[in-house]
Amino acid sequence: MENPSDYFNGWMKTQQQAYATLQNQMQSLYQNTTAQSDNPFTSWSKAVFEAFPIGADANLAKDVFSKSLYSNEATQKLFEMWQPLLNAMREKTLDPANLNQFTDPAQTRQLFDKMFSFDSDLWAQMQKQAEQYADLVRQSSQPWAESMKNPSFNFSDYQPDAMAKQMEAMYAKFGDTTGKLFGVPALGKDREKIEQMNHFAKAMSAYASRHLEYQQMMQKTGSDAMQSVVKILAEKSAAGENFENFDDFFALWIDTNEKTFNKLFYTAEFSEKRNAMTEAGFNTRKLYNEILEAQLVDLPIARRSEMDEVYKLVYDLRKQVKDLNAQIQGLKKEQM
Amino acid sequence: MTYPFSNLDAKSALKHFGEMNSKMMKGAMLLTDIEDIDVGTAPKEVIYTEDKLAVYHYAPDAKIACGVPVLVVYALVNRPYMLDIQPDRSFIRNLLSKGLDVYLIDWGYPSQADRFLSMDDYINGYLDNCVDAVRRDAKSDKVSLMGVCQGGTFSAIYSSLHPEKVHSLVTLVAPFDFSTDEGLLFNWSKSMDVDALVDAYGVVPGNILNDGFLMLMPFNLNIKKYVDMLDVMEDEEKLLNFLRMEKWIFDSPGQAGECLRQFVKDCYQANKLVKGTLQLGDKTVNLGKITMPVLNIYASGDHLVPPAATKPLNDLVGSKDKTLYEFKGGHIGVFVGSRSQKELAPAISKWLIERDAPKAAKKPAAPAKAPKASTVAKAAQVAKPVAKPAETVKPVVAAKPAEIAKMTEQPAAVEVAKPAETVKPAEAEKPVRDN
Numbered sequence A: 001m002e003n004p005s006d007y008f009n010g011w012m013k014t015q016q017q018a019y020a021t022l023q024n025q026m027q028s029l030y031q032n033t034t035a036q037s038d039n040p041f042t043s044w045s046k047a048v049f050e051a052f053p054i055g056a057d058a059n060l061a062k063d064v065f066s067k068s069l070y071s072n073e074a075t076q077k078l079f080e081m082w083q084p085l086l087n088a089m090r091e092k093t094l095d096p097a098n099l100n101q102f103t104d105p106a107q108t109r110q111l112f113d114k115m116f117s118f119d120s121d122l123w124a125q126m127q128k129q130a131e132q133y134a135d136l137v138r139q140s141s142q143p144w145a146e147s148m149k150n151p152s153f154n155f156s157d158y159q160p161d162a163m164a165k166q167m168e169a170m171y172a173k174f175g176d177t178t179g180k181l182f183g184v185p186a187l188g189k190d191r192e193k194i195e196q197m198n199h200f201a202k203a204m205s206a207y208a209s210r211h212l213e214y215q216q217m218m219q220k221t222g223s224d225a226m227q228s229v230v231k232i233l234a235e236k237s238a239a240g241e242n243f244e245n246f247d248d249f250f251a252l253w254i255d256t257n258e259k260t261f262n263k264l265f266y267t268a269e270f271s272e273k274r275n276a277m278t279e280a281g282f283n284t285r286k287l288y289n290e291i292l293e294a295q296l297v298d299l300p301i302a303r304r305s306e307m308d309e310v311y312k313l314v315y316d317l318r319k320q321v322k323d324l325n326a327q328i329q330g331l332k333k334e335q336m
Numbered sequence B: 001m002t003y004p005f006s007n008l009d010a011k012s013a014l015k016h017f018g019e020m021n022s023k024m025m026k027g028a029m030l031l032t033d034i035e036d037i038d039v040g041t042a043p044k045e046v047i048y049t050e051d052k053l054a055v056y057h058y059a060p061d062a063k064i065a066c067g068v069p070v071l072v073v074y075a076l077v078n079r080p081y082m083l084d085i086q087p088d089r090s091f092i093r094n095l096l097s098k099g100l101d102v103y104l105i106d107w108g109y110p111s112q113a114d115r116f117l118s119m120d121d122y123i124n125g126y127l128d129n130c131v132d133a134v135r136r137d138a139k140s141d142k143v144s145l146m147g148v149c150q151g152g153t154f155s156a157i158y159s160s161l162h163p164e165k166v167h168s169l170v171t172l173v174a175p176f177d178f179s180t181d182e183g184l185l186f187n188w189s190k191s192m193d194v195d196a197l198v199d200a201y202g203v204v205p206g207n208i209l210n211d212g213f214l215m216l217m218p219f220n221l222n223i224k225k226y227v228d229m230l231d232v233m234e235d236e237e238k239l240l241n242f243l244r245m246e247k248w249i250f251d252s253p254g255q256a257g258e259c260l261r262q263f264v265k266d267c268y269q270a271n272k273l274v275k276g277t278l279q280l281g282d283k284t285v286n287l288g289k290i291t292m293p294v295l296n297i298y299a300s301g302d303h304l305v306p307p308a309a310t311k312p313l314n315d316l317v318g319s320k321d322k323t324l325y326e327f328k329g330g331h332i333g334v335f336v337g338s339r340s341q342k343e344l345a346p347a348i349s350k351w352l353i354e355r356d357a358p359k360a361a362k363k364p365a366a367p368a369k370a371p372k373a374s375t376v377a378k379a380a381q382v383a384k385p386v387a388k389p390a391e392t393v394k395p396v397v398a399a400k401p402a403e404i405a406k407m408t409e410q411p412a413a414v415e416v417a418k419p420a421e422t423v424k425p426a427e428a429e430k431p432v433r434d435n
Helices: A004-031 A040-051 A058-090 A096-102 A105-115 A122-149 A160-176 A189-238 A246-265 A268-296 A304-335 B010-033 B091-097 B119-138 B150-161 B184-190 B194-201 B206-214 B218-232 B236-250 B257-269 B338-359 B373-379
Strands: B044-050 B053-058 B070-073 B084-086 B102-106 B143-148 B166-172 B294-299 B322-327
Touching (some): A058 B010, A246 B184, B010 B218, B091 B102, B091 B338, B102 B119, B143 B150, B150 B166, B166 B338, B194 B257, B206 B218, B206 B236, B218 B236, B322 B338
Parallel strands (some): B070 B143
Antiparallel strands (some): B044 B053
């Protein structure tokens, strides 16, 4: 290493190697804790998790260990984003007008999904569900529709027999597919159960939509915060200051995010979207409880609503007993 | 936590890398050795139980300097052992060492069977019975109430409805005026559909409330705290302290639905306590009926219960002897911070002893059971108090809200409030959710 540039390049290479090794280890540790693997680090982590004793607080210790791994993984994602920034600062190419190149939306999204425990695949899952539903509908109606489209007779010829056969075939297809929806009982418990399931599916869909809106708002705020961080770095760079320490960058990142999100948390938009999401969630849970109630009604199992009646009765009786006890104590005191 | 990549020097980067892995391994070994995380170890005995609650009487640690027993009323949210989280950071032990006769209500863990419990049941039912139990046990006509957070709100409500049983009222970081927009919880609660929440769960799980608390400082509480933890992971005592706090944070009882519904609707959303329209059973709560001495403590850096929600109590009570005390710190720092141990607990003890002076030292110490030698040794490090004679007591009378009573003998402690962001919650306990 004869000059600063060589030294720096060598250092970066070492850093990246060290980081890559660490990341692999941490990812293995985090992701494969329950999977079979010959990776020694995974074996070690498995052994650690298995070694946690069975005690009142063992789960807490286990949980803290997991959270530590989880946080380190999130921090490593941040480190991945920091490295190009450091390079740009070094090379004096950090341009505030061109910050987007340092904040990869996919990486930012991943980071904040991890941060707020969002399911990154929720959107993909919803798309998949929608496709499956469309496919189901298509498969369901296609035979019937095709049978309508390709009659085995010509309407211009009067062929009652052939026509009847065709109609029978057509209705058979209809009955096997779309017609099933019309075949449910018009009244009664089965119909109610189906309606409940439909309501629940709608509620789930509404919850998923509200959740996505909320998730997007949080991701956008995270992206804004990241832009602010990069802007601060660019300003420092322009002023000839270096920000080469990841710990300092981490502190700046935490502080900037906390402030940016705090600002969001005070807005009406946040309250509105968070409330919409939670209310949709509560509604889904309520409908789920109703489905369970309907399913269990014929079984010799106490249902939630029945237990609530019992709880209310016990609550009222407890109060009565306490009042009566107080009266008795009062009377005893009077007699004494 | 110093990351391996933090230094320009490649050798030290690799050294740090090795150290980090080593810490992880040692920490994992220590964690696997932990079966129980001891909290709430100050010696105590149960003197009363009702349904799921228990009232504890702490073994006196010094000559009783205050004839009126002190009943600590904790919030329904979280567990009261925060006040005795570890022997060397124990608010309770500190009060005991100053000669107070301390009782505490442990509300327990509500189950679905408790979903119909209302604020009236908690305050005019349970709390009233607990007060009577302490009066019987201590052979005292009255008790002093020390309400913490929501427990402070309940204590003030109780004191207004049953003033004949309350000698003095101490409230710590308790909300009274819910109209403020300063705290996020106050903001969020205003637009919250609490009916949907309670109807969906009955007894609202503690982790739902916890999610809200963690959202107050999401980056510090969800990431930084655990990254920083690596620094203490190989030190058993520090790791245990971290785990004690972690245990407390996530040991969150469910909330009886009807009580929560009324608390959110009537207090957070309609601010009925301040308006004088809060109804409990057939009684209307009028804080003006509080006439006993009041010590109202707020934390200048409290992001859960902002000072604006706490301070107005002194304008609403009918007491002539009322004191507003500013603690420089956060919500949790009030109980576990080193400043709290040095300043706040002694100041509260002094305030109570001064008001109790005529009866001081009348009641003989009656230990519930012998304290452990190790805990006595720690507690003995705190100076023993001496009750001042009655004639030397100068109560702080009718302090205006903006005025800060300087009750400790360290004036600098109450002079200037630091901005919230500069306050280190609980000082050494940095990985703490501050609620």
